[in-house]
Amino acid sequence: MIKFFFGLLFSFVIAGSYAQEKSQKIALVVHGGAGMIKKENMSDKQEKAYQDKINEALKAGYRVLERGGSSIDAVTAAILVMENSPLFNAGKGAVFTYAETNEMDASIMDGETLAAGAVAGVTNIKNPILAALAVKDHSAHVMMAGKGAEKFAQEQGLEIVDPSYFKDENKLNQLRRIKEKEKTELDHSGQQGYRETDPVFHDRKFGTVGAVAVDRKGNLAAGTSTGGMTNKKYGRVGDAPIIGAGTYAENASCGVSATGHGEIFMRAVVAYDIAALMKYKNLSVQEAAEEVVMKKLVQLKGEGGVIAMDKYGNIAMPFNSAGMYRGYIKEGEQPVVLMYK
Amino acid sequence: MIKFFFGLLFSFVIAGSYAQEKSQKIALVVHGGAGMIKKENMSDKQEKAYQDKINEALKAGYRVLERGGSSIDAVTAAILVMENSPLFNAGKGAVFTYAETNEMDASIMDGETLAAGAVAGVTNIKNPILAALAVKDHSAHVMMAGKGAEKFAQEQGLEIVDPSYFKDENKLNQLRRIKEKEKTELDHSGQQGYRETDPVFHDRKFGTVGAVAVDRKGNLAAGTSTGGMTNKKYGRVGDAPIIGAGTYAENASCGVSATGHGEIFMRAVVAYDIAALMKYKNLSVQEAAEEVVMKKLVQLKGEGGVIAMDKYGNIAMPFNSAGMYRGYIKEGEQPVVLMYK
Numbered sequence: 001m002i003k004f005f006f007g008l009l010f011s012f013v014i015a016g017s018y019a020q021e022k023s024q025k026i027a028l029v030v031h032g033g034a035g036m037i038k039k040e041n042m043s044d045k046q047e048k049a050y051q052d053k054i055n056e057a058l059k060a061g062y063r064v065l066e067r068g069g070s071s072i073d074a075v076t077a078a079i080l081v082m083e084n085s086p087l088f089n090a091g092k093g094a095v096f097t098y099a100e101t102n103e104m105d106a107s108i109m110d111g112e113t114l115a116a117g118a119v120a121g122v123t124n125i126k127n128p129i130l131a132a133l134a135v136k137d138h139s140a141h142v143m144m145a146g147k148g149a150e151k152f153a154q155e156q157g158l159e160i161v162d163p164s165y166f167k168d169e170n171k172l173n174q175l176r177r178i179k180e181k182e183k184t185e186l187d188h189s190g191q192q193g194y195r196e197t198d199p200v201f202h203d204r205k206f207g208t209v210g211a212v213a214v215d216r217k218g219n220l221a222a223g224t225s226t227g228g229m230t231n232k233k234y235g236r237v238g239d240a241p242i243i244g245a246g247t248y249a250e251n252a253s254c255g256v257s258a259t260g261h262g263e264i265f266m267r268a269v270v271a272y273d274i275a276a277l278m279k280y281k282n283l284s285v286q287e288a289a290e291e292v293v294m295k296k297l298v299q300l301k302g303e304g305g306v307i308a309m310d311k312y313g314n315i316a317m318p319f320n321s322a323g324m325y326r327g328y329i330k331e332g333e334q335p336v337v338l339m340y341k
Numbered sequence: 342m343i344k345f346f347f348g349l350l351f352s353f354v355i356a357g358s359y360a361q362e363k364s365q366k367i368a369l370v371v372h373g374g375a376g377m378i379k380k381e382n383m384s385d386k387q388e389k390a391y392q393d394k395i396n397e398a399l400k401a402g403y404r405v406l407e408r409g410g411s412s413i414d415a416v417t418a419a420i421l422v423m424e425n426s427p428l429f430n431a432g433k434g435a436v437f438t439y440a441e442t443n444e445m446d447a448s449i450m451d452g453e454t455l456a457a458g459a460v461a462g463v464t465n466i467k468n469p470i471l472a473a474l475a476v477k478d479h480s481a482h483v484m485m486a487g488k489g490a491e492k493f494a495q496e497q498g499l500e501i502v503d504p505s506y507f508k509d510e511n512k513l514n515q516l517r518r519i520k521e522k523e524k525t526e527l528d529h530s531g532q533q534g535y536r537e538t539d540p541v542f543h544d545r546k547f548g549t550v551g552a553v554a555v556d557r558k559g560n561l562a563a564g565t566s567t568g569g570m571t572n573k574k575y576g577r578v579g580d581a582p583i584i585g586a587g588t589y590a591e592n593a594s595c596g597v598s599a600t601g602h603g604e605i606f607m608r609a610v611v612a613y614d615i616a617a618l619m620k621y622k623n624l625s626v627q628e629a630a631e632e633v634v635m636k637k638l639v640q641l642k643g644e645g646g647v648i649a650m651d652k653y654g655n656i657a658m659p660f661n662s663a664g665m666y667r668g669y670i671k672e673g674e675q676p677v678v679l680m681y682k
Contacts, residue, residue, distance in 0.1 A: 143583075152574075266483045276614065276621060
């Protein structure tokens, strides 16, 4: 009788957790950077290339979620697709520093445990997001920089490439045009915000990729990867590898990945501020993300945007720039890919 | 008549702003790190050395405020005293990395403008806090790392020293004891929190110096400087140079400098979380700082503490470790220096 009772109880527990699992809808949102992304600057061919690649990233991440994988793995899968494409300023497509090198940053965070990993200023790791993941999973640290981060990645068995892997004539020409322009202009916008209206200046600043996912268990994760700012000097680090600025994930509030003028995003602690507004002022993810991107950042002249999602799969994608490459999939719905306002 | 009217108006405005200036009390709070700081581990001589040096730091910063200087300059002056002393894990007293080098981090933030500067992993800059200040004042960036940051500091005319300046037999012995101990133990606490109870392990982790000040104009500033964690590897970056984690300042809420297990402090976005609780939940600086240090960090097993101050000079100094070197001066009061619980 007792055995029967426990058997019955066990069945209820199983059925209950199964029902809960079923009720948790999976979702994924990605971005490929914000900036002067306007219909009139884009050929049909370019437009299609971006659409296809964002779709591919969404599908790669979503497949992980569908199979019951974790949001961390889904975020990683989506970002890998974008890092391996020359279209975005991250991984293969990373822009050039002043010294004509490529210095990449990435970070990832698990919303269930608040475990996080980040790398800054790495030059020879094929996929910086995998290095950030390894820091999270296989070290006692959260952030590693430069040669030390590269040594760690190598010891972890990650793919190390010759820096020439990141070289690209178009990006090199872009760097040289910017250098030329900066020589003749003294319009240094500094920390007080951007002032350049030339698309070249904009595009160099706001390239980043990122993803936020929620899995069957209702766990959020977020990740961000970037080549930083074209023509950056002095080992500049932006917001992408900073937990709280470029990336944050916490089941109690939301997951966020940001893209924009990194200096302002760091000073505004953008990603965590959205989480804090949800936790402490009971704003929705949409209200919180808009408050930070459309008010606080606009006041600070911080151009860019974010993707943000709560554990119920509610998605916000506000940006205050001309456009932002972005897309999402929610369970039972068709993927959506957008670029312009 | 109109001239007289404007003259009168002008007098009122002057008198009004003078009165406001007079009513703004200046204040300064500093810390010299948290950890296994217990009366029974400390000789009278050691105790006096720490007391004297903290007093000296307080006086150096307070003099700046008394003369009408800015909170940024006061914070810098106080931190310089501690960086130039071998007693604290910052500047001259910076601990050793695994490779027997010294890699220092620092950051500073202006609560009026939210302008900020930080350096990470620098090895030859005598005073990392001055490099952070230079990044804030003389670059378009917020954070620079490694060789690039050193190049920038040199171009800015900051004092560059031979790395042997930071060498010290006691610290080197401490490193070797830790290495020896780690070889025989596999108690890697990882991101989930500390587990070591040996003071050697504690002391290596939580050394940092910091200061928060409010000036006559009611502007807050905060700064932090550290040698990081003894035996750190792989270009590890902790919370000290992270705006939002180790340092934050915003006139609308508070200034904060943190000291503790950096990895956990980064994941909890400690400094900005205190500011957010004040802004969004209307907590006092004491309530907000205690909420983060005594609840959130304790849950995450993040040992350490913070100093925090609002623009009215209300000061909080909570810590969840055995002790924290700390002290403050408020206008019209005697300086207070404390170490233990």
